[in-house]
Amino acid sequence: MRVPLRLDSVRRFLLIGVPLGVALVAVSLAWFGPTIPGIAGILLYALLCELYIFFFTLVLSSVSATMLIMLRRGPVQASSLASVYEPPEMVKLRLDRLLKTGFVERSTGGFSVTKKGERLHRIFSGLRKFFGHESR
Amino acid sequence: MLLAIVAYLAAHFAAYVLVLRHRAGLRSEKGIFLYHFASAVFAGLAGVAFAVLEPDRFGLSGLVLVLSLHGIYSLSFLELWSLAQGGFSLSILAGVAQAEASGKEPDFSGLAAIWQAKQVDRVAALEKLGLVSGTDGRIALTARGGRVAFLLHALRRWVEPSGSRKG
Numbered sequence: 689m690r691v692p693l694r695l696d697s698v699r700r701f702l703l704i705g706v707p708l709g710v711a712l713v714a715v716s717l718a719w720f721g722p723t724i725p726g727i728a729g730i731l732l733y734a735l736l737c738e739l740y741i742f743f744f745t746l747v748l749s750s751v752s753a754t755m756l757i758m759l760r761r762g763p764v765q766a767s768s769l770a771s772v773y774e775p776p777e778m779v780k781l782r783l784d785r786l787l788k789t790g791f792v793e794r795s796t797g798g799f800s801v802t803k804k805g806e807r808l809h810r811i812f813s814g815l816r817k818f819f820g821h822e823s824r
Numbered sequence: 825m826l827l828a829i830v831a832y833l834a835a836h837f838a839a840y841v842l843v844l845r846h847r848a849g850l851r852s853e854k855g856i857f858l859y860h861f862a863s864a865v866f867a868g869l870a871g872v873a874f875a876v877l878e879p880d881r882f883g884l885s886g887l888v889l890v891l892s893l894h895g896i897y898s899l900s901f902l903e904l905w906s907l908a909q910g911g912f913s914l915s916i917l918a919g920v921a922q923a924e925a926s927g928k929e930p931d932f933s934g935l936a937a938i939w940q941a942k943q944v945d946r947v948a949a950l951e952k953l954g955l956v957s958g959t960d961g962r963i964a965l966t967a968r969g970g971r972v973a974f975l976l977h978a979l980r981r982w983v984e985p986s987g988s989r990k991g
Binding site for chain 2: 753
């Protein structure tokens with residue numbers, strides 16, 4: 689699944705991972721039934737999938753990961769490191785991504801949040817309150 | 825046994841929700857990570873004990889079940905915790921939503937300032953983890969940082985062999 693399909697990395701992985709998982713559940717339950725070995729195999733597969741998704745989204749999207757990879761070429765001035773990601777450029781990059789993924793849309797006079805974006809915003813505002821991030 | 829581990833994880837989560845999330849110690853990355861790591865070590869040791877005492881009924885597959893279930897729970901929790909804490913895209917979304925609600929333009933310069941602050945925090949965090957060191961205004965990888973960077977680079981090449989990705 690490393691062919692250049694028109695899907696993002698997570699969806700490409702799920703395209704293979706989900707059918708494999710379903711097959712594993714069927715085989716595991718058929719062979720072992722709902723016993724400890726049967727369920728252990730299924731849960732281990734689920735954990736490995738989650739770990740894989742976590743690591744590859746980390747290396748693809750993490751700015752810290754990108755900084756570390758960049759530093760492999762050699763030491764850099766602290767100011768150069770910061771300028772790799774110019775703040776206005778990063779805002780534009782992320783805003784473009786939000787537009788592309790349908791969370792924000794252009795409207796007369798600027799930008800507005802779509803229904804999908806509002807849902808996400810509500811969920812994460814709730815999570816921020818729940819985890820106590822807002823009081824920091 | 826499955827019920828026992830599920831009940832343990834439910835109690836771990838309930839303890840966080842009802843009591844511990846209001847504690848300052850568990851509002852830091854280190855604190856919340858240690859809360860889950862310590863629990864996973866405890867669950868793992870309990871799993872090993874059961875595997876030794878009940879090799880037929882529990883055994884190695886029981887240990888795998890305990891660690892996998894705890895791993896799924898902790899990884900999901902920590903991912904949500906981390907995302908809710910500092911997602912820059914979420915900050916931009918919040919900025920657009922607030923501006924729309926007040927009938928104003930989003931404050932992009934304010935968002936850029938958030939990004940700038942994140943950059944400083946990032947370098948400081950990498951220094952604290954011992955992955956980079958700074959001298960005379962220059963930042964360089966430490967030996968540990970070099971190993972981590974190598975692994976990250978290899979993983980990125982595996983996941984996206986053609987692309988160069990920014991941000």
